[in-house]
Amino acid sequence: MTADLLAGLLPVREELAPGAVVLRGHALAAAPALLAAVAAVAAAAPFRRMVTPGGFAMSVAMTNCGTAGWVTDRRGYRYEAADPASGRPWPAMPAVFRELAGEAALAAGYPGFAPDACLVNRYEPGARLTPHQDRDERDLGHPIVSVSLGLPAIFQFGGPERRGRLRRIPLAHGDVVVWGGPSRLAFHGVLPLAADSHPATGTARINLTFRRAL
Numbered sequence: 001m002t003a004d005l006l007a008g009l010l011p012v013r014e015e016l017a018p019g020a021v022v023l024r025g026h027a028l029a030a031a032p033a034l035l036a037a038v039a040a041v042a043a044a045a046p047f048r049r050m051v052t053p054g055g056f057a058m059s060v061a062m063t064n065c066g067t068a069g070w071v072t073d074r075r076g077y078r079y080e081a082a083d084p085a086s087g088r089p090w091p092a093m094p095a096v097f098r099e100l101a102g103e104a105a106l107a108a109g110y111p112g113f114a115p116d117a118c119l120v121n122r123y124e125p126g127a128r129l130t131p132h133q134d135r136d137e138r139d140l141g142h143p144i145v146s147v148s149l150g151l152p153a154i155f156q157f158g159g160p161e162r163r164g165r166l167r168r169i170p171l172a173h174g175d176v177v178v179w180g181g182p183s184r185l186a187f188h189g190v191l192p193l194a195a196d197s198h199p200a201t202g203t204a205r206i207n208l209t210f211r212r213a214l
């Protein structure tokens with residue numbers, strides 16, 4: 001049985017922690033349109049492996065759309081209105097992105113979410129994201145909405161302290177995780193992607209994280 005089918009047998013809405021939920025399959029119907037929009041965004045602002053302040057190239061390739069885009073380089077983590085690679089504004093946020101994010105936030109108990117930034121992550125086999133907090137946004141009253149597409153991955157989710165225990169949550173194509181409120185500063189990460197192939201994305205996993213940055 002494929003991971004996508006297995007995911008269909010799990011409860012649709014899983015409470016991870018206060019303020020944090022997994023909405024299984026919530027983006028399945030929109031997935032083809034979301035992936036077409038990802039291709040359009042990446043044509044204008046190509047995926048690239050950014051460098052951490054410590055000088056290491058991240059294993060995850062990233063791009064952005066929206067009025068602000070998350071970047072990292074030797075100067076640190078921040079949001080920028082323009083793509084540093086081209087000097088041009090990031091591509092506009094596609095309507096299908098905005099609608100899906102607002103609607104998933106609502107389903108998770110966060111009405112009125114209007115993201116101005118979407119970080120698009122592309123994981124190839126072996127790529128991982130070490131546990132971190134999303135804390136570069138101006139107003140932490142807004143939630144984070146995270147959409148998984150393509151290859152499955154193991155998501156790690158903990159509490160507000162780095163030392164805390166991390167739960168492991170398998171995420172499949174179409175799953176959406178929303179965290180905010182008491183969980184807004186939860187540490188989270190992604191374990192190294194296993195090599196496989198998915199009909200929608202080939203050998204990659206695509207993740208969209210929607211934020212209200214400014």
Ligand code: SIN
Binds near residue numbers: 129148155188189209
């Ligand atoms: C992130 O923390 O920005 C991405 C999470 C994920 O890829 O599921």
Ligand code: FE2
Binds near residue numbers: 132133134188
């Ligand atoms: Fe994150």
